[in-house]
Amino acid sequence: MNSVPQPATGSLGRRGFLGIGAAAAATGLLTACSGGTKIGADQGGTDAGPSFEGGEYKGPKVTLEYWNGFTGGDGPHMKQMLAAFNKEYEGRITVRNTTRQWQDLYPAMPTAITAGKGPDVAVIHNDWVATFAARNTLVPLDDVVGALKLSESDFIPAVWQAGIYDGKRYSVPLDVHCLADYWNESHLARIGLKEAPADGAAFDRALTDLRKQKVAEPFWMPNKWPGHLMFMALLWQFGGELYSEDGARALWGSDAGVEALQWMVAQIDKGHSPAQVAQDAQYNAFKNNKVSFTWDGIWQINDLKTNARNLRWGMGPIPNIGGTPAVWSASHNFVLTSQGAKDKNKVTAAKFFIDYMSKQSTEWAKAGMIPARNSVRADAAVASLPQIALAENVDVFRFLPALPGVGDVQAKALELAVQQAVLKKSSPAKALKDGVATADKLLADNKKKYTR
The missing domain is CATH 3.40.190.10 (Periplasmic binding protein-like II)
Structure with a gap:
């Protein structure tokens, strides 16, 4: 791709x-x-x-x-x-x-x-x-x-x-392709780690320790790709769901959704990430040894092998931040x-x-x-x-549910809600509430459009 x-x-x-x-x-x-x-x-x-x-x-x-x-x-x-x-x-x-x-x-x-x-x-x-x-x-x-x-x-x-x-x-x-956690092995060695942290507390400690070791901003938070994929993974980890079983309602504005999006915004508030990360900037920063961790798709494996010759990197599952192991997949x-x-x-x-x-x-x-x-x-x-x-x-x-028209709902509602919050244009709770209102209207329209 x-x-x-x-x-x-x-x-x-x-x-x-x-x-x-x-x-x-x-x-x-x-x-x-x-x-x-x-x-x-x-x-x-x-x-x-x-x-x-x-x-x-x-x-x-x-x-x-x-x-x-x-x-x-x-x-x-x-x-x-x-x-x-x-x-x-x-x-x-x-x-x-x-x-x-x-x-x-x-x-x-x-x-x-x-x-x-x-x-x-x-x-x-x-x-x-x-x-x-x-x-x-x-x-x-x-x-x-x-x-x-x-x-x-x-x-x-x-x-x-x-x-x-x-x-x-x-x-x-x-096939299946999913998000993965990529890490800079040289950066982790500075704080005595050979493998990436597996849970939220350990991940936060690692980011704090890395900043003490002169990695200014070790985990950049994107507001666009793949920010919405990160949000979905975190939503599931915190016990939430995307949509109701009948496909009539968006459920990602739940408490679990708010926790997930608050965690993303907190990475900026804590200084682990700069604000307003430009498209693809977090991945390019990782390839150039500026970032310690990045969450991206497994489709990046061959690119890193070919185009990141000066980077010692590892890859594994994204950490379990919310308590339930889960990752966005397609x-x-x-x-x-x-x-x-x-x-x-x-x-x-x-x-x-x-x-x-x-x-x-x-x-x-x-x-x-x-x-x-x-x-x-x-x-x-x-x-x-x-x-x-x-x-x-x-x-x-x-995975996203098998709902006709779900891609349109994602693009016009969920993705925009994540972006609004990460860009600090709205609080996580407000961004999700507004996004769910839009999503529910789109889901209702889809029920009419996709009748056989």
């Missing part, structure tokens, strides 16, 4: 991910979804075509359009996997790759699919599956899952459940679109492609991702990768 200027890289993008919801709203994604992407009877309805039974592809030669947002350090790994597929299926299936920034991909997909110029198969994040499924932009993949003999028991449950909407499976999960998922569903040969070919790619989790792990399948994480070739240590307890992974 290089959705942002260098040097920040990764699979998800920093500004890229931040802009997903806003871009969706600005370009009329919701209107496009509800208008043009539904498949009527003349377009085959939601029929997913011939049942997938595995084996070899025996249909005529087809070309599949494949869209994804892997524009950063994970991109070369995806291209390598694609090259291997095209070589194996040469003369039968050709997959033509289109890579776009995530914040451009999501609003473009519905309109492009309506015009027949979009993807036949794509990778999207777990929190977009329900949105696109609700508007019939996707077709079910239950037969693929059945043929692959995939079941919830081999996956992190939340990842598995995210692909189900209205009783049907619309996606096959490829997942890349393969989906079959309604455009591909118009051609039964493409449907079959796309399912073979998804089948093939789902088996390449070991190669994909080299891109810095955590394989979604438990069995793959246990593979010796994968188990030694640094990010796999973050999955020792998969119960810590928390």
